[in-house]
Amino acid sequence: MIARDGSFVSLWQEVPVYGSLHRAQQDTPYDVAIVGGGITGITTSLLLQQAGRKCILLEAENIGFGTTGGTTAHLNTLLDTPYTTIIKNFGEDGARLVARAVREAIDIIERHVSAYGIDCGFEEAPAYLFSQDEKQSKELQDIFDACRTVGLEIDYADGIPVPIPMQKAVRVERQAKFHPMRYVHALAHAFENLGGAILQYAPVTKVTEGDIITLEAGGKSIRAHNLVYATHTPPGINLVHLRMAPWRSYAMAVTLADGNYPEGLCYDMYDPYHYYRTQVVDGQRYLIAGGEDHKTGHEENTEKRFRALEAYVRKYFNVESIAYQWSSQYFEPVDGLPYIGNLPMHRDNIYVATGYGGNGMVYSTVAGLLLRDLITKQESPYQELFSPSRIKPVAGFTSFMQNNLDVAKSLIGGWFSTETLQDLVNLAPGEGKVVDYEGKSIALSRDSEGALHAVSPTCTHMGCHVAWNLAEQSWDCPCHGARYSPDGKVLTSPASADLQPIELRTAVETNQ
Numbered sequence: 001m002i003a004r005d006g007s008f009v010s011l012w013q014e015v016p017v018y019g020s021l022h023r024a025q026q027d028t029p030y031d032v033a034i035v036g037g038g039i040t041g042i043t044t045s046l047l048l049q050q051a052g053r054k055c056i057l058l059e060a061e062n063i064g065f066g067t068t069g070g071t072t073a074h075l076n077t078l079l080d081t082p083y084t085t086i087i088k089n090f091g092e093d094g095a096r097l098v099a100r101a102v103r104e105a106i107d108i109i110e111r112h113v114s115a116y117g118i119d120c121g122f123e124e125a126p127a128y129l130f131s132q133d134e135k136q137s138k139e140l141q142d143i144f145d146a147c148r149t150v151g152l153e154i155d156y157a158d159g160i161p162v163p164i165p166m167q168k169a170v171r172v173e174r175q176a177k178f179h180p181m182r183y184v185h186a187l188a189h190a191f192e193n194l195g196g197a198i199l200q201y202a203p204v205t206k207v208t209e210g211d212i213i214t215l216e217a218g219g220k221s222i223r224a225h226n227l228v229y230a231t232h233t234p235p236g237i238n239l240v241h242l243r244m245a246p247w248r249s250y251a252m253a254v255t256l257a258d259g260n261y262p263e264g265l266c267y268d269m270y271d272p273y274h275y276y277r278t279q280v281v282d283g284q285r286y287l288i289a290g291g292e293d294h295k296t297g298h299e300e301n302t303e304k305r306f307r308a309l310e311a312y313v314r315k316y317f318n319v320e321s322i323a324y325q326w327s328s329q330y331f332e333p334v335d336g337l338p339y340i341g342n343l344p345m346h347r348d349n350i351y352v353a354t355g356y357g358g359n360g361m362v363y364s365t366v367a368g369l370l371l372r373d374l375i376t377k378q379e380s381p382y383q384e385l386f387s388p389s390r391i392k393p394v395a396g397f398t399s400f401m402q403n404n405l406d407v408a409k410s411l412i413g414g415w416f417s418t419e420t421l422q423d424l425v426n427l428a429p430g431e432g433k434v435v436d437y438e439g440k441s442i443a444l445s446r447d448s449e450g451a452l453h454a455v456s457p458t459c460t461h462m463g464c465h466v467a468w469n470l471a472e473q474s475w476d477c478p479c480h481g482a483r484y485s486p487d488g489k490v491l492t493s494p495a496s497a498d499l500q501p502i503e504l505r506t507a508v509e510t511n512q
Contacts, residue, residue, distance in 0.1 A: 002063070004064070006327060006472045009326065010324060014282075015182060024220055030197075031048070031053040036229065037059030038069075040364040041230035042057065043367070043368035046187050047368045047369065049196045055191075058199050058218070060203035063185065064181050067330065070327070072277070074265055074359075076175050077102045077174070078147070080357050099151055101366045104366070105362040109183070118183055118187075120179040121279060125264050128170070129170050133167060134167070143170070156168070164268070204216065204496075211349070213349065226349045230353055230367070235494050235496045238345060238352075243334050244480075246330075246481025247296060247331070248476075249327065249358065250326075251290040251309075256319060257319070262277065286324075293358075297478025302470050305471070327471060329481060341389065342389065353367035431470065443499070455484070455487065456502060459477040469483075475488070487501065488501055
């Protein structure tokens with residue numbers, strides 16, 4: 001079973017770890033090094049290798065460790081950011097290009113499934129968006145008109161395939177669903193069969209920029225003419241981090257006692273909204289439900305989000321069992337569209353794909369197509385639309401960046417008494433809290449065995465204070481989404497350095 005950056009097991013994790021060939025070469029440079037082994041990195045690698053480029057993919061853990069292993073795997077042209085908003089921010093022509101891009105992405109995924117004979121449960125299905133009060137119905141009318149404007153196959157529906165009360169509904173054709181990990185593993189095999197190289201468990205620890213980029217990863221020195229960060233959010237400190245907000249979403253896969261599984265993809269219009277679909281995995285049918293989203297690090301008791309989602313699902317469905325439950329992270333861009341292209345404030349041979357919002361499964365393929373065209377010097381109709389250069393530099397950013405780096409490097413120093421800290425905060429197993437003691441802030445957590453862990457609460461990315469995620473048993477940064485294990489190990493970028501450990505000594509150790 002693959003590992004993931006969360007303590008819960010998702011529906012997609014029950015697959016073997018990908019067996020890469022480890023054919024990394026250190027003598028001659030690659031054309032492109034792709035950092036990140038999720039759907040964006042794998043898709044981009046395959047498309048570039050097909051275009052005749054020699055590529056290597058570097059993954060810090062196993063393929064699918066990040067959000068790809070925790071998605072709910074909806075393939076939509078009906079996007080989370082409604083076309084009303086996209087038209088407002090980018091005009092009708094821009095919104096039509098967005099609709100064209102995500103349509104092309106779904107078509108590419110379907111062609112991959114067919115060409116490589118991928119057994120990933122890919123299936124075309126209609127999507128339903130429904131309102132439940134007058135205010136939502138007015139908004140739905142505006143969305144309907146905008147979808148018609150950009151060319152979606154949309155019409156009003158008399159009903160929806162879920163047993164939930166509704167006032168009005170629309171149906172959008174040619175949406176789809178699949179098993180993301182089986183798809184990604186198949187693409188990885190295709191990439192390696194074309195001569196590409198994959199290194200898993202090879203975190204990138206150093207990047208030296210230049211005409212030839214040098215990366216230190218997994219004990220190897222890799223050189224490449226181009227570098228793509230397909231890491232969900234880029235490492236280091238960059239302008240894009242100031243133009244995105246990290247969010248967490250909750251999901252569960254349940255079995256139904258009455259067998260009434262919906263055939264379409266369904267979405268209500270609450271904020272945060274709920275979403276539903278069905279997937280068959282190894283002969284078992286599951287209802288996948290999601291929602292209860294919140295900004296990362298802004299929910300004190302994340303466990304209650306699972307309970308709220310479960311209660312909502314049980315209210316309308318005859319649930320037999322909760323087979324899986326998990327949460328995942330995504331990054332919401334301020335203007336509604338991803339950032340795909342040259343990474344701001346870096347050389348023009350360094351690229352990024354980030355800020356997908358809740359539509360990472362389709363935008364990942366849009367990113368692969370666009371990055372392929374940029375690196376192979378082909379014209380793309382999407383280049384300007386998704387360009388990160390639409391983020392304008394802010395005055396004083398360089399000094400701001402250095403100040404935050406200095407904060408992140410500050411050390412607490414010394415050691416603390418275990419007994420004193422235990423008296424200061426009474427933590428049950430699984431709980432964590434940031435406490436102040438003797439002028440120092442300390443992030444304390446207690447594991448399931450009762451042992452106390454202490455780390456600095458200062459995120460090593462840009463110096464924000466982390467917050468405890470009770471459900472996922474992790475320290476999460478509310479500013480830019482970095483996540484750490486209870487003992488401070490990095491789980492999720494943009495941080496690249498662990499939280500500083502704090503030494504705890506018992507009374508016996510102190511008196512020796």
